[in-house]
Amino acid sequence: MPSPGPPWEDRFLFRSRDVDETRAFFDPFGLRFDPIGSDRALDARFDGELLSGIYLSFVQFGAAAVVRANWETGYAVKLPLRGGFEAVSRDEVVSCALHEGVVLSPTTEIATRSEAGATRLSIALDRDIVVQHLAALLGNAPDAPLEFAAALSLKEGHGRSLARFARLAVAELKRLDTILREPMTAQAFREFLMTALLLHQPNNYSEQLRLL
Numbered sequence: 001m002p003s004p005g006p007p008w009e010d011r012f013l014f015r016s017r018d019v020d021e022t023r024a025f026f027d028p029f030g031l032r033f034d035p036i037g038s039d040r041a042l043d044a045r046f047d048g049e050l051l052s053g054i055y056l057s058f059v060q061f062g063a064a065a066v067v068r069a070n071w072e073t074g075y076a077v078k079l080p081l082r083g084g085f086e087a088v089s090r091d092e093v094v095s096c097a098l099h100e101g102v103v104l105s106p107t108t109e110i111a112t113r114s115e116a117g118a119t120r121l122s123i124a125l126d127r128d129i130v131v132q133h134l135a136a137l138l139g140n141a142p143d144a145p146l147e148f149a150a151a152l153s154l155k156e157g158h159g160r161s162l163a164r165f166a167r168l169a170v171a172e173l174k175r176l177d178t179i180l181r182e183p184m185t186a187q188a189f190r191e192f193l194m195t196a197l198l199l200h201q202p203n204n205y206s207e208q209l210r211l212l
Contacts (some may be wrong), residue, residue: 014046017062026067034065041116048122049173052186054193055124056169064116075125076104077152077197079163083118087111087150094150096120101152101159102203106145121166125194138208149202158200164195178200 014025019035022044026033035042043062048055055074057083078087084097087104088111104110106127114120133174135141152159169189171179179185199209 010086011049011201012046012057014044016044017042022061030070032068033061034066034068035061037111039063044172051173052183052190053126053129054186054190055122056166056173057122057124059122060118060172061114061120062117062118064114066111066113069110069112070108071104071110072106072108072127074106074127075130075146075148075165075197077123077125077162078102078104078112078164079121079123079152079154081119081121083115085112085114085118085120088113089150092150099153099155101154101163102150103148103152103197104150105147121163121170123166123193125190129190130194130198133191134190134205137195137212138205142205144204147204148197152201157197162196165193 014022016025018021019033019039019042022042024034025044025046031043042065043060043065046057048057058089078085078096078146079101080096080098084095087094087096087102088109089102089104090109094100096102099174131142131146134146152162154160154163169180172180180189198205
């Protein structure tokens with residue numbers, strides 16, 4: 001069952017072993033949840049928090065499961081913690097495990113299939129805020145929708161750094177006294193994440209950004 005509300009806004013805590021209850025929890029987020037095979041191992045846990053245009057969340061289902069989503073209004077970075085999952089977007093399939101994550105661009109065709117026992121972190125960024133940040137870096141409005149390459153290597157480079165910062169942020173948000181909830185600090189963290197993605201994760205504006 002959803003836990004009692006914490007002393008800050010826009011925090012969602014949930015745990016359940018019931019399929020219908022889990023579906024009902026995810027439905028308002030535009031997510032369609034279905035277990036794959038037997039649901040006897042279901043142990044759904046969700047811990048998420050909205051911070052100034054960033055949505056950070058920890059997700060597990062216990063049982064193998066698929067979640068279908070409409071991400072027309074946001075970009076998402078999904079990072080495996082334990083086990084693996086498969087992300088399907090625009091007919092592209094990315095298998096994510098210990099050293100491989102995924103960056104999802106806005107689309108109506110996203111499905112995430114998790115192995116039994118898998119856990120992951122997700123970072124969701126509002127589409128309009130990301131596009132505004134891109135325009136600020138370019139010095140003019142982008143003339144085509146921003147699209148990132150989906151595969152994100154976590155072995156080295158920017159992918160490994162992003163994963164470390166995401167884990168640090170989640171650990172910080174477990175503390176009541178963290179400065180990460182201060183509006184200006186949260187905004188700076190969001191801008192750091194967006195800049196890192198735009199400058200280092202391949203996308204259709206990478207060439208223009210390299211010339212800055």
